[in-house]
Amino acid sequence: MKSFHVTTFGCQMNEHDSERMKGMLESLGYAEAAARDDADLILFNTCSIREKADDRFVAHLYEARALKRRDPERVIGVGGCWAQSQKDAVFRQFPFVDVAFGPGQVHKLAEFLTADSLTAQGFFEFEGFTGHLPAKREREFQAWIQISAGCNMKCAFCIVPTTRGREVSRPFEELVAEIEVLAADGVKEVTLLGQNVNSYGLGLRPQPRRFSELLYAVDAITGIERIRYTSPHPAHMREDVIRAHAELDSVCDHIHLPLQSGSSRVLKRMRRTYGRERFMDRVALIREHVPDCAITTDIIVGFPGETESDFRETLEVAEEVGFDGAFTFIYSPRKDTEAAAFSDEFIPHEVAVERMERLVEVVQRRARERAQRFVGRTLDVLVEGASRQDPTRLRGRSSHNKVVNFDGLGEPGEIVPVTIASATSQTLAGEASFLSRLS
Template sequence: MLKKIFIKTFGCQMNEYDSNRIIDTVKKIGFEKTDNYEDANCYLLNTCHIRDKAKEKVYHEIGRVKKIFRSKKKPIVVVAGCVAQAENQEMLKREPYIDIVIGPQSYHKINQTIQGYIDKKKKQEETEFDTISKFNYLSKIKNKHSKVSSFLTIQEGCDKFCHFCVVPYTRGPEYSRPFDQIINEAKEIIKDGAKEIILLGQNVNAYNYKGGNKEFRLSDLLLELENFKELKRIRYTTSHPKDMTNDLIEIYKVSNKLMPLVHLPVQSGSNKILKLMNRKHTIEEYLKIYKKLKEINSKIEFSSDFIIGYPEENEEDFKYTMELIEKIKFINSYSFIFSPRPGTVAASLELVDAKKSKKRLETIQQKLSQNQIKKNKSLEGKTLNVLVENKMKDGIKLFGRTEYMTSVIFDGNTDNIGKIVQIEITSSNQNSLFGVLKDNYKKKVA
């Protein structure tokens, strides 16, 4: 009998990749994906521990599931991902409605865990760090979730131990997948229609795999992917400034497919705060990377992440962050008020006054928004290369992205999906560009 699984994914792109691989895996025990949660025999939450109140959001979601299935047969409820890893047995004790807790390095065991629950009706918990077995197992199951723009995890875990971050505790130490394993998966998703691959890792540019007598870095992967004719664009995220090595920077000189947007989280513009965060880089080192890349290609743009109101941040520290934003003019960034994560060094530090933090966040977000709006406004009237990804929900317009990941919405034929087309930009807002296919535009004004 065919069973149905509904997966709700929180957080990062890696979780999205993991959710897709879980779907590929559970097909082997008779489950198929459903987008209608009310039909689910198994309800899985793939959780993220980066944002504030992540744990409570999970329990809130479980409460919602309870209401949905109040008058229906209860599905198997699985909590997966980083919150599952961090809380493990505690979740099973606190919420009896949860049946299975499974961490992100145990997904190769998900079939036996679900089947074990079905057979014995005994709650299951799998949260061991077993990354090698996980990827060896998943490499034998075809990735059937290729899109025009597809994610591909190449590295997991982190050895940096930034004082605010839970990743080393929820994803484990840095692990780089075997080079050939990654290339083989890339071949499959390109064969299935991917025109863009986004390489993923908690520290993606820390990728370092020793195979035989050779050491493979991210730069080697990028060069290898460059050879695939059907692949048009390559990206990678998320990077750490400490791992922005010269061999990686030099790739921007020779690659025709590596996109000119560098997402490089800085977190703060103050060296004092960076040291307190244990970030292992300085602003001077960050600016040196920026300068090197700009000298290679002046069209390269940067995006970043900022934590505002980190313990001991004062007005001078915040001023340095504002100065850095003015200097680099990030075209797209994420900024959040610091919130402590249990188990991290920063969890026990005294918080900056909440009103001050909120005011600083509003100031910085206003500045970042202005940069973004100004950049998008400057593109009006220009013709851009856009990779068309899909049809919008309205069923009329098409959605694509520029080389800088900016969303572009326009009228077009579904035949354009998967192609790079030229779009004349006619208007913009903070987050998106709007335009028309260049050929259509010429016909209209003729």
């Protein structure tokens, strides 16, 4: 039996795509290898959002080249956004790669592997959703659901429209049927994935749909206890979706709302289609309808032309909102994006690093302060396994997407009430409520 090993870089959509790759390969008779050097097929599912992701991947790719030199029969495959962005150069730069494919061509990997002759090939046209492929889930009780692919926004810094194409939504009934099957198979938590989930279904014909409709339909499926989604766009975050959080027990108390910058001037240059006022209005609406909702975000520091005054506006928003967590990044120019042409306005690296340090201090301090609201409360925690810091304890997540490490009993996939004793900016700690479990 031939074996494979997959290394995944990047976002939740890539994690979803990797699970589909694994499921497809097992359906072809391959077995997953625990280590790369034990695999006949070495696969990389790549990200190209930031330069650092590119650099990490290339280092891994050269490790695979060394393994192929020892065993020329090994096959090396590169999928995902980096492969798509480098489609004209991948085989020239890395001649040891056997197959490369974009996010819309994952199924072509099977076609390549079953061909009579394995000559180097690339597949880069969008031909279908990876959600149609079989999956090998990391956890039996959790599942990623691809509801759409691509993006119609034109953010100046973002390469996603280039690598994943125009937005296409999967049929409503198809998604509901897929989740019904997953629920019957023991899945308790689903995460709905799209580059801009808020705009799901608007282009479906003959009957357009809304994202909130999908949330209500999934909530009605027996067995689904938690619904998460990522990522929405602040310009399209509508009241109907926020009300779904308030009205549906299964929709988690967590919204990831990417800010990117607190300066309306910078947001306009980013082509984000909203300003600071609109973002703060959405935050106010969320907290009006779902007061306990955790709000997390993405923030880019050092976008070309960002002044000290612009950056202070970002600090002001971070202070005022009090995000429960944030992914913070120093701007990285990407090929084929509008902002890559702003080179005469690039921020010196040392300035961006200093701004990043100031931002992280505010984000972590406010997240730590926000987390104190959980101390003394009992939260329902979906057990995921042993704690990474202490294997004698358990680890899971609350509805607010907070990692909870706790003492007590619980099996992976079980929802356990945990009384929270302490909180940091990133994690909660406590003890399972034994009496509650008995009841």
